[in-house]
Amino acid sequence: MARRRKGRAINGVLLIDKHQGETSNRVLQQVKRIYFAAKAGHTGALDPLATGMLPICLGEATKFSQFLLDTDKTYVVTAKLGVRTTTSDADGEVVCEKPVNVTIDALNAAIETFKGTTEQMPSMYSALKHEGQPLYKYARQGIEVPRKVRDITVYAIELLRFEGDEVDMQIHCSKGTYIRTIVDDMGEKLGCGAHVKHLRRLSVGHYPADKMITVEQLEALLSNQIDNQVEDGDDDKVENKVTDKAVIDALLLPMDTAAILLDEVSIDEKGKVAFQHGNPVVGDFAGKEGPLRVYAQDKLFLGVGYLDEHGQIAPKRVVNYILDEQ
Numbered sequence: 001m002a003r004r005r006k007g008r009a010i011n012g013v014l015l016i017d018k019h020q021g022e023t024s025n026r027v028l029q030q031v032k033r034i035y036f037a038a039k040a041g042h043t044g045a046l047d048p049l050a051t052g053m054l055p056i057c058l059g060e061a062t063k064f065s066q067f068l069l070d071t072d073k074t075y076v077v078t079a080k081l082g083v084r085t086t087t088s089d090a091d092g093e094v095v096c097e098k099p100v101n102v103t104i105d106a107l108n109a110a111i112e113t114f115k116g117t118t119e120q121m122p123s124m125y126s127a128l129k130h131e132g133q134p135l136y137k138y139a140r141q142g143i144e145v146p147r148k149v150r151d152i153t154v155y156a157i158e159l160l161r162f163e164g165d166e167v168d169m170q171i172h173c174s175k176g177t178y179i180r181t182i183v184d185d186m187g188e189k190l191g192c193g194a195h196v197k198h199l200r201r202l203s204v205g206h207y208p209a210d211k212m213i214t215v216e217q218l219e220a221l222l223s224n225q226i227d228n229q230v231e232d233g234d235d236d237k238v239e240n241k242v243t244d245k246a247v248i249d250a251l252l253l254p255m256d257t258a259a260i261l262l263d264e265v266s267i268d269e270k271g272k273v274a275f276q277h278g279n280p281v282v283g284d285f286a287g288k289e290g291p292l293r294v295y296a297q298d299k300l301f302l303g304v305g306y307l308d309e310h311g312q313i314a315p316k317r318v319v320n321y322i323l324d325e326q
Contacts, residue, residue: 060321
């Protein structure tokens with residue numbers, strides 16, 4: 001007999017405003033506990049030093065987290081000039097200090113070189129893996145491993161402030177871009193070194209900053225809900241941990257928003273049944289290409305599929321709708 005998964009079958013995307021010093025995994029576990037969710041995952045870790053938007057996918061939404069990993073991001077960063085560190089941020093050990101004699105013209109010229117598509121060497125203090133282990137584990141042991149440069153795109157980089165030895169910039173970039181590497185490279189171009197002092201992620205893809213919420217705000221909402229139930233004499237519900245979570249559930253964005261940049265198609269009832277059972281769907285999909293968001297005629301999101309060599313939609317990620325019995 002299959003073991004029943006513990007937790008609620010709750011689906012959706014939550015935009016957490018992560019605090020400095022927290023790991024992304026800790027935030028994930030906190031959110032999973034608050035929602036009593038059976039399944040949860042984040043969409044790309046933020047460094048403990050960084051703050052800002054961390055999308056958390058709950059339930060079936062985890063199947064579409066890759067599309068958020070692949071989307072562009074926007075950051076605001078404060079760089080400190082004159083000091084280079086092992087990790088290229090304030091958490092690292094100082095390896096070099098130099099005087100700062102940088103003009104605004106030299107700074108603007110250095111910033112300009114990062115615009116567009118360039119090659120970037122990933123930091124040894126990144127979560128990229130080598131032989132199954134993240135690079136930062138090797139770095140902490142003083143081991144340098146080979147890394148491949150990769151193409152990144154900086155769509156926009158704007159100088160917000162330049163005072164003394166500090167520089168504030170806003171950067172809109174492609175997936176896989178390491179802001180700390182940009183800052184470290186900028187410091188080298190300026191001849192004085194630099195590292196990240198503060199970093200905040202403002203957005204992931206199309207998700208707006210005003211939809212973010214902190215873990216503390218979530219806990220407060222849930223606590224207020226429990227207090228209201230106790231006042232209403234609903235103590236048994238609270239004790240049995242089946243507290244009405246409608247208040248926090250309302251904060252979840254629909255799971256298909258994770259793949260909103262994909263083209264969409266609608267299929268009929270026969271196609272719906274086939275798709276949900278993992279079978280290709282026949283239809284007129286002329287002009288469609290790439291991964292597709294697939295919907296039933298009643299607008300129910302069914303998942304993501306790809307056009308196969310026969311022009312049919314082959315299921316890639318299928319939503320499994322389960323009634324919440326918790």
